[in-house]
Amino acid sequence: MGDMNRLVKNRRGFYVKMRFFKTKNEKNGKPFLVRYFKWVLWFSLSFYFFGKFLNGHEPSTSGLKTTMVNHSHRALSESVVVREDKDDHGLLNDLKVYVYELPSKYNSDWLSNERCSNHLFASEVAIHKALTKSDFRTFDPTEADFYFVPVYVSCNFSTVNGFPAIGHARALLSSAVELISSELPFWKRSNGSDHVFVASHDYGACFHAMEDRAMADGIPEFMKNSIILQTFGVKYQHPCQNAESVVIPPYISPKSVQSTLSKMPIDGRRDIFAFFRGKMEVHPKNVSGRFYSKRVRTEILRKYGNDRRFYLKRHRFPGYQSEIVRSVFCLCPLGWAPWSPRLVESVALGCVPVIIADGIRLPFESTVPWSNISLTVRENDVAKIGHVLDHVAATNLSAIQRNLWDPQIRRALLFHDDVETGDATWEVLVALSTKLGRSHRRSRFSANG
Template sequence: MADQMIIESSNISDGFFGFLSPSISSAHTSSPTPPNPLLSSKPLRNATPPSPTLSSTPPPIPPHYNHPYMQIYVYDLPSKYNSDWLTNERCSNHLFAAEVAIHRALVSSEVRTLDPWEADFFFVPVYVCCNFSTVNGFPAIGHARPLLGSVVELVSSEMPFWNRSQGTDHVFVASHDYGACFHAMEDVAIADGIPELLKKSIILQTFGVKYKHRCQEVENVLIPPYISPLKLQSTLGEVVGATANERDIWVFFRGKMEVNPKNISGRFYSKRVRTDIWRKFNDNPKFYLKRHRFEGYQSEIARSVFCLCPLGWAPWSPRLVESVALGCVPVIIADGIRLPFPTTIRWSEISLTVSESDVGNLDDILEHVAATNLSTIQRNLRDPMKTRALMFNDQLQRGDATWQVLNALSQMLHRSHSYKRRSRSSSQ
């Protein structure tokens, strides 16, 4: 799977959302199917109070958000689909926890409508990455397909909206390695493909590549992995003054690096990229390479000039978000990777991309950057909008990752039954 690092502490961050202000309309009087109490819109169970944010001043409203009155209906599903999983606090804190954070943000936001007949989109909050294996501690997602099949059967039988559109205006989160293919090994993920019942819906997923791939053959919005805003705030507080103007680590990487990679299912971990990095640069004093986990690794990122972000099983990595947030230049080593929110974040201005075949030349490549445009990249990294766009908060904030998702959904309003109805009415 995408290499996991230790991520602890609460994922709750406060904020406000003062731009979107749709009215909450009453129940549709001519509704052919009365709302089912089981699926009524109520606040998320076990909600927790807000806590500090990375920045007290939200960035300007993105100019490309063209539909400020878009409305989303959030299904209130039986607790077995979501809140029951929160008994394990890791569920809302690990790198796949965007499924929880987006749910919480939408429930408490003004973009939410309590009237499904007025909704443009329907959010289906199913947590599929919270079933942690007792063997290795990683998310076990073998239950994902039957769980999603069960929830689609429920919403399609109890309310008319899924059948009305065949799910094209319904939104799911698939934050695991290969998105809605729901498997950590690429060959199996490709063989299994995306479940038929999800192929017409919209998937919010961390997996994305620029080439044809079966696991992204669905309408999708690429999202970043989850990193706790509170944990980052704590790290920034610890390093203020100590490393603000001095980064004593030239090149940093901490994570799984196999000296002799094992061939599993015909694939080498990280396509042997991490092994090659270790073999070539372990003895180079400019490279700070560590193979073991360390709870305070974010403080090491904050001390570093360049942070390596190589692929694991999947191409994406939580290091990308942490590096941007802590001012370390991300060095992306994952051929063909597609990065989140490119209309907001010009990745070429804040990161470096090195091909997998060129990892043996990392020292020369980074020395060249240092001699040419490093200061420009570092200056671009200090723009708070970049960090805000990659962070999920439990309460929606202008410019944050959930806001960026709404931006993307606003470009898909042609899928909205309500939007088509309003357009027809306004043209008459």
């Protein structure tokens, strides 16, 4: 391309610098097609690279800067696209996280059981894994904004019922804090306020599945000054959120979602009107004397068990995601705690979640437009669910589904092995970036002017 100057590239993108007029050294009388070809070539290249530029700049939910790019795009453009968008909070774009390298008994030893990294509490594993390989990780603790404490406490599965037994959680976490505070100065320097834990259990850092016991035990004193990433969250005062917290989604394997959608597309045929599969007790007061799901699931079964529009199943089925992707509405009633993995599964598979959990705080509410993609029914209004769903189906169902099927929403609720722009670990980093007032490094810089 003799009439084209060089293709200039930089970290913000690229531009093509062209000559628009003939120079004094250019011969007159060149064939018209030659000059015309230059213009066609120039416009083609401009539109091609501009299209690539737009594809690399999808709308961002954060103000963090990243240099992560798709390798195939890098091969085409030989450039790295850098995000420098800032949201309303004026996020700083050089967030740094130090990940403690603890002895294996605190984390990797638990991975000998493959369920540890795949069950609904496995965000503690996923976040650790993603941060370890992230560009936001620093190996120099003196330059870190936050310190991540990777302790897995939900992988001790009961031999009786197979559920995670977390009675050891407090002791294991306390031991980890004692270790990091004795070997490095950063915990004591801030009293743990810039340290981050994951508590992905029913009642978060209260570490008990029964609410009354969880509330009585409360959050361990040594964690109350720290930041807790937890699935539990409510919009009212509760002892199990008496610490700085970020509500995160429960873990659902992105590979399982991808596998299901490869067989049945998200916009495919949905022949199930309302779906629920899970624990529904005929007599809700169990042997512990407690009412599971505050009787909500039992009332659903009683009211709609014989309604042919409702596909209600009480027993587990390994391939149940194939039922979700066939369903229009997915019931998401509370269990012991308000949140449920069905929140993520229904969104990821394009089924409108019907949330039945009074006062629940949902994951990443500043990013995920829950009011535009889900329905909320009060626990006392379970008997009205049929009427609510009929009304939505007859009015604005299509609009809700269009919002729900946005791939960016699905991405925001799924944890990947590597941090991906807009995925769940990315959203955790966004949330942390709004808490930089806790960063000792930032406060030091501010003090120095």
